[in-house]
Amino acid sequence: MKLVIFGATGMVGAGVLREALAARDVEAVLSVGRRSCGVAHPKLRELLLSELFDFAAVEDQLTGHDACIWAVGISSVGLDEAAYAKVTEELTLTWARALLRLNPGLSFCYCSALGAGGRSMWARVRQRVEGSLRAMPFRHAGAVRPGFIRPGPGIRSRTRAYQAGLVLLSPLFVFVPLLLRALPGLFTTSERLGRAMLRVVEGRADRFILESADINRIGG
Ligand SMILES: NC(=O)c1ccc[n+]([C@@H]2O[C@H](COP(=O)([O-])OP(=O)(O)OC[C@H]3O[C@@H](n4cnc5c(N)ncnc54)[C@H](OP(=O)(O)O)[C@@H]3O)[C@@H](O)[C@H]2O)c1
DSSP states (O other): OEEEEEOTTSHHHHHHHHHHHHOTTOOEEEEEESSOOOOOOTTEEEEEOSSTTOOGGGGGGSOSOSEEEEOOOOOOTTOOHHHHHIIIIIIHHHHHHHHHHHSTTOEEEEEOOTTTTSSSHHHHHHHHHHHHHHHSOOSSEEEEEOOEEEOOTTOOOSSHHHHHHHHHHGGGGGGHHHHHHHOTTTEEEHHHHHHHHHHHHTTOOSSSEEEHHHHHHHOO
16 A cells, blocks of 8 residues: 555654554555654655645655545644634645545545534534545545544654643553553554554445544554
């Protein structure tokens, strides 16, 4: 499988990238983003764009792919719906449509979030993204809705406040096996999430929306 990953500089995307590079059936990975993900690997190539909306000039580098994993995301804190939707909805769907046009038969996995089924502004935007992706003619598609994620070694959140919280909570990470058993609906790890997103684009997920317990089940 030839895979495109978005968001590999962030916590979720870095976990997916690590699992993808380790997976035997992943032949090549193209990481698209604003900054280098800082990983060197024979399977990995990076495409850096200062503005992700501006990719018309590099379309020739975007063909020949089997699947895309989308882990770009921002916090809704302090944003109105238009600003939050610009990245969460418009950027995601612009790329999803372009990649599908350039790669008929593409599979797609989207990283949503726990609570996306709710009524708040951010959840409504997420539902629109999930619904639009579900209606597109991908070969295989799905949306994961993780809750709390224990990052793998060396993986950090790009969101400063979130990273600070992770550092404070890190002593609890010794209880990961217990937390996975006791709270599978709230808690996962970047390894399980990365594997679950790969399973989605491989067509091995049994539903479109994968809540945390589903992520732990198929990514375990
Ligand atoms: N971390 C969690 O515990 C958690 C839990 C549930 C759901 N999620 C969801 O998972 C997704 C990824 O979260 P994360 O924790 O990996 O976040 P993160 O560590 O803050 O990383 C965010 C990623 O998105 C990219 N990005 C943000 N805005 C962008 C823009 N305007 N243009 C291009 N790239 C942009 C960042 O790239 P740059 O390096 O260029 O900034 C980075 O790669 C989000 O949708 C988040 O809501 C995360």
